[in-house]
Amino acid sequence: MSVIIGVDLGTTNSCVAVMEKDGSVKVIDSPEGRPTTPSIIAAAKDGELLVGDSAKRQATQNPQNTIYEVKRLIGSTYEKGLEKDLSYQVSKAKNGDCCIEIDVNGKKEKWSPEKVSSLILQRMKKTAEEYLGHEVTEAVITVPAYFDDAQRQATKDAGKIAGLTVKRIINEPTAASLAFGMDKARGDRKIAVYDLGGGTFDVSIIEIANVDGDHQFEVLATNGDTHLGGANFDECLIDYLAEEFKKENKIDLRKDPVPLQRLKEAAEKAKIELSSAQQTEINLPFITADADGPKHLVMQLTRSKFESLVDKLVDATIKPCQVALKDAKLSVSDIDDVILVGGQTRMPKVQSVVKDFFKKEARKDINPDQAVAVGAALQGGVLSGDVKDVLLLDVTPLSLGIETEGGIMTKLIEKNTTIPSKKSQVFSTAADNQTEVTIHVLQGERDMASANKSLGRFNLSNIPPSPRGMPQIEVSFDIDANGILNVGATDKATGKAQSIVIKAAGGLTDEEIEQMKQDAEQHAEDDKLFKEKVETKNQAESLIAGTKKAMTELGDDKVEADEKTAIETAISELEEALKAEDVATIKEKTEALSQASAKMSERLYAQKQADASSNGAAEQAAPEAEGTDENVVDAEFEEVKDDNKEA
Amino acid sequence: MTFKLFLDVLNKHGVTKIDAKDQAFDHNIHEAMTTIDQPGVESGHVVDVIQEGYKMGDRLLRPARVIIAK
Structure with missing residues (x-):
């Protein structure tokens, strides 16, 4: 049976969930024992790649x-994705996208954001596989509703690189409402999903309809800001703390990456604490140093001070709410429920602002960090056929169209059209004897073509010369369930056709994806070897330590001289091999040592057994002690052992 | 004294303190708080432990928060 996992690929944290056989959804804990994994990748100094x-x-x-x-960088062009506060190097790739410069084993490498995301996805995949006990090859991945085609495609590519077939890309608020809707009583209702995550803000108006007993989810409107999230709240606090510190000490902590990192962690922690406490202390000893010695940062921060710092940010979430409501042609009173998603919504100020706007208490009965992954897993269940009565309809976030005479954008698919969708319209030539037309595909809301985002262009040529307005060219837009667009143009007279699949303006070619996929597989192999090496070394080291201990415990009189030399030679050989770090040799020498010491171990074992029986006798001799205090027994036990050694 | 008794009980249940000081930084069990210049300590080794970390068997309960030599 194939299982489709649901992955919430977040800006700061990612989460994976899977639908169980009984229809319930389980959020899978990371190997570290936490439900979410930080979306962080690093190349350690020894060349090992770290995730989470x-x-x-x-x-x-x-x-x-x-x-x-x-x-924030995935599917963005270099100019658009450029951030000022990243501690790693971002440069412009050949295709105009961002690329990240990273030192791997002393070698400068350029990584695409897709590759970095794929490493995170790979980790989520592995987490799920360990839990399920079998391979996972299919996934539903969520993206912010505001992601454009390029960003969606890039996310899909990241999945491919990680060895996952991305069955569906769904919007985060859609996933959240799915998680919400499944557990609740059936009936028609309209809900608003307010998702303030680590790096992005979305608000979506969703209609859950009950059609012939089926659950139907329709996203009426989405709006948001791709650069507003918990990270901005942290940044606000960091700026405040750094400014205060600068006033006192004339040192800008933001200039040096190490104090900046510490400040960042402290700010995040303070923010979280202020969600429950009224006041918190930020205490960073030895944050930096100047000629006068080390400097410390100690500051008290109240909730109201923090709220005043981030006031702008909280207020900035209101406008998208208004726009989304307007797009959905609804008013505040039409909304039945408001649900909060994303860790940042735990902030009391955010909750009260949302309450004031929607005039109702928001539902908090879903864990805001996990709702999206749960919804994605449910969608996975729908796709694999485990859930039958849910139908999910999604919409396009922006209008799609082509450029026509005079630089005007003619919209074919209006924004908030339910997808998948197919529309076509007949166009003609603008000049006499025109033999070629350029189809320029645009995304955006403006009438002026140049103000919208260009998704791609292609030519339809060899149109028979004829007066303007005569040729009939049918342009069709086909947008699939993943929000990925296919544009075609056909000359009705000749039947000639041209088409284009809209991918990222820069994006990755199939070959590049294939290459990265192979790299990733190769990397998995390296990881395995590395793990094997570490395990072999550990085994060898513990054997050496154990043998040495056994020899001292037995004492010289019980180890025969030639046996001792043999063991000592084997130990020193193994130590040599450990230094050389050659796995095969280490294994071989470990084997040699364990054989050399086998006889001695047997004798030690025999002696231990004798000890144990005398220990047992000693414990039986003090049965009253055992019942009263465990620690006393412990002490007794140790004493007995000492006695035996002396004897 | 009480702390030692407590640690002993923890030890009995397989919980061990992470001995971090003077060890090479290991991202699996240590959390780097900051790096400082410290003559006499090898680069990448732990200079000081800010907060002790604990393991239960091979599972990490809490990483040791440490200062690393540059």
Whole structure:
């Protein structure tokens, strides 16, 4: 049976969930035992690639090679994606996209954001596989509703690189409402999903309809801001703290990557604490130093001060709410429920602003960090056929159209059209004897073609010369369930056709994806070897330590002289092999040592057994002690052991 | 004294303290808080432990928060 996992690929944290056989959804804990994994990748100094918690832990030590918040860069052009506060190097790739410069094993490498995302996806895949006990090849991945085609395609590519067939890309609020809708009583209702995550803000108006007993989800409108999220709240706080510190000490902490990292962690922690406490202390000893010695940062921060700092940010979430409501042609009173998604919505100020706007208490009965992954897993269940009564309809976030005479954008697919959708319209030539037309595909809301985002263009040529307005050229737009667009043009007279699949303006070619996929597989092989090496070394080291201990415990009189020399030679050979770090030799020498020491171990074992029986006798002799206090028994036990050694 | 008793009980259940000081930085069990210049300590080794970390068997309960030599 194939299982489709649901992955919430977040800006700061990612989460994976899977639908169980009984129809319930399980959020899978990371190997570190937490439901979410930091979306952080790092190349450690020894060349090992780290993902998640371990990457986060070494971030301070290695800021240039620790990549975080890569979701902001995925599918963006260099100019658009450029951020001022990233501690790693971002440069322009050949195709105009961003690329990340990273040191791997002392070698400068250029990585695409897709590759970084794929490493995170790979980790989520592995987490799910370990839980399920079998391979996972298919996934539903969520993206912010505001992601354009290029960003969606790039996310899909990242999945491909990670060895996952991305069955569906769904919008995060859609996934959240799916998680919400499944558990609740059936009936028609309209809900607003307010998702303030680590790096992005979305608000979506969703209609859940009950059609012939089927659950139907329709996204009426989405709006948001791709550069507003919890990270901005942190940044606000960092700026405040750094400014205060600068006033006092005349040192700008933001200039040096190491204090910046510490400040960042402290700010995030303070923010979280202020969601429950009224006041918190930020205490960063030895944050920096100047000629006068080390400097410390100690500051008290109240909730109201923090709220005043981020006031602008919270207010900025209101306008998208208004626009989304307007697009959905609804008023506040039409909304039945408001649900909050994303860790940042735990902030009391955010909750109260949302309450004031929608005039109702928001639902918090879904864990805001996990709702999206749960919804994605449910969608996975729908696709694999485990859930039958849910039908999900999604919409395009922006209008799609082509450029026509005079630089005007003619819209074929209006925004908020339910997808999948297919529309076509007949166009003609603008001049006499025109033999070629350029189909310029645009995305955006403006009438002026140049003000919208260009998705791609192609030519339809060999149109028979004829007066203007005569040829009939049918342009069709076909947008699939993943929001990926296919544009075709056909000359009705000759039957000639041209088409284009809209991908990222820069984007990755299929060959590049294939190449990265192979790299990723290769990398998995390297990881395996590395793990094997570490395990072999550990085994060898513990054997050496164990043998040495056994020899001292037995004492010289019980180890025969030639046996002792043999063991000692084997130990020193193994130590040599350990230094050389050659796995095969280490294995061989480990084997040799364990054989050399086998006889001695047997004797030690025999002696231990004798000890144990006398220990048992001693414990039986003090049965009252056992019942009363465990620690007393412990002490007794140790004493007995000492006695035996002396004897 | 009480702390030692407590640690002993934890030890009995397989919980061990992470001995971080003077060890090479290991991202699996250590969390780097900052790096400092420290003569006499090898680069990438732990200079000081800010907060002790603990393991239960091979599972990490809490990483040791450490300062690393540059």
